[in-house]
Amino acid sequence: MYSMPLYRPPSEASSLIIQITEGCSHNRCRFCTMYKCKQFRLKSKEELDEHIKWLKAYYLEPERIFLADGNVLCLQTEKLIQLLERVKREFPSVKRISSYSGPMDLIRKTDDELRSIREAGLELLYMGVESGSDRVLSMMQKGVNQQQMIEAGQKAVKAGFRFSCMIISGLGGTELMKEHALESAKVISAINPHYFSLLRLVVEDESELADDIEQGRFKLLTPIQILDENILMLENMELNDCVFRANHVSNYVNQAGTLNRDRDELVARLKKFRDSNKFIPMGSDRL
Numbered sequence: 001m002y003s004m005p006l007y008r009p010p011s012e013a014s015s016l017i018i019q020i021t022e023g024c025s026h027n028r029c030r031f032c033t034m035y036k037c038k039q040f041r042l043k044s045k046e047e048l049d050e051h052i053k054w055l056k057a058y059y060l061e062p063e064r065i066f067l068a069d070g071n072v073l074c075l076q077t078e079k080l081i082q083l084l085e086r087v088k089r090e091f092p093s094v095k096r097i098s099s100y101s102g103p104m105d106l107i108r109k110t111d112d113e114l115r116s117i118r119e120a121g122l123e124l125l126y127m128g129v130e131s132g133s134d135r136v137l138s139m140m141q142k143g144v145n146q147q148q149m150i151e152a153g154q155k156a157v158k159a160g161f162r163f164s165c166m167i168i169s170g171l172g173g174t175e176l177m178k179e180h181a182l183e184s185a186k187v188i189s190a191i192n193p194h195y196f197s198l199l200r201l202v203v204e205d206e207s208e209l210a211d212d213i214e215q216g217r218f219k220l221l222t223p224i225q226i227l228d229e230n231i232l233m234l235e236n237m238e239l240n241d242c243v244f245r246a247n248h249v250s251n252y253v254n255q256a257g258t259l260n261r262d263r264d265e266l267v268a269r270l271k272k273f274r275d276s277n278k279f280i281p282m283g284s285d286r287l
């Protein structure tokens with residue numbers, strides 16, 4: 001049984017999800033409603049025993065396992081290593097274990113601790129960078145600044161994790177659109193993750209950002225501005241062999257390629273859509 005709601009990255013759609021923690025230990029970002037109804041906590045040993053027993057009845061030989069909820073990496077290193085050993089024992093067929101990672105969790109752990117966690121079997125980490133701009137990060141109450149985001153990402157890559165970063169297109173609003181594009185390009189380039197995905201800001205009615213919009217403190221980008229921002233961001237990326245995806249349901253234009261190798265082609269495609277009078281955005285502002 002899971003404690004709902006339950007989230008995982010799109011690329012973990014076929015993974016077995018083991019819910020080690022509930023919620024997000026930060027839980028303050030103004031645009032995010034994912035875990036607002038949950039108090040962050042680690043499941044007790046008894047709960048975890050029961051949970052794993054239940055999962056084993058349904059998933060016989062999972063090859064991919066995602067550890068939920070928000071940031072399992074905030075567990076003490078010893079505890080996390082023991083957990084990873086247990087997951088491998090209980091599901092010997094597993095070939096890849098992944099989880100979300102909060103920037104402060106990565107910063108708090110030493111390089112040696114991160115390497116031990118990697119060696120214990122956690123292979124792929126996802127980090128929501130959201131924006132590279134200090135002003136946008138602060139406005140959204142992300143709890144870290146640009147430098148910390150870079151430090152966290154570089155530590156993860158150095159420790160040997162496969163690393164996936166995500167930026168939210170439109171998160172600077174009209175006022176900080178250019179800064180959001182340029183500074184996000186700077187942070188992603190400095191980290192040079194293995195995977196980079198671009199989602200579009202979708203505002204949930206229950207979020208604090210919805211109030212900001214209502215009160216006139218934040219102005220959403222138009223679809224054309226979103227494409228302009230995406231173009232500026234991609235034009236300023238300096239990446240080596242990074243798998244890029246913008247194929248989430250929120251994206252106006254589906255994009256996939258490898259950066260920087262395919263950058264010119266990706267930018268040209270975005271410009272073609274932007275300049276086309278047939279450009280009709282998919283989805284809506286509030287999915």
Ligand code: SF4
Nearest residue numbers: 024026027028029032
């Ligand atoms: S965006 Fe991530 S860190 Fe921020 S509240 Fe949501 S889950 Fe937590």
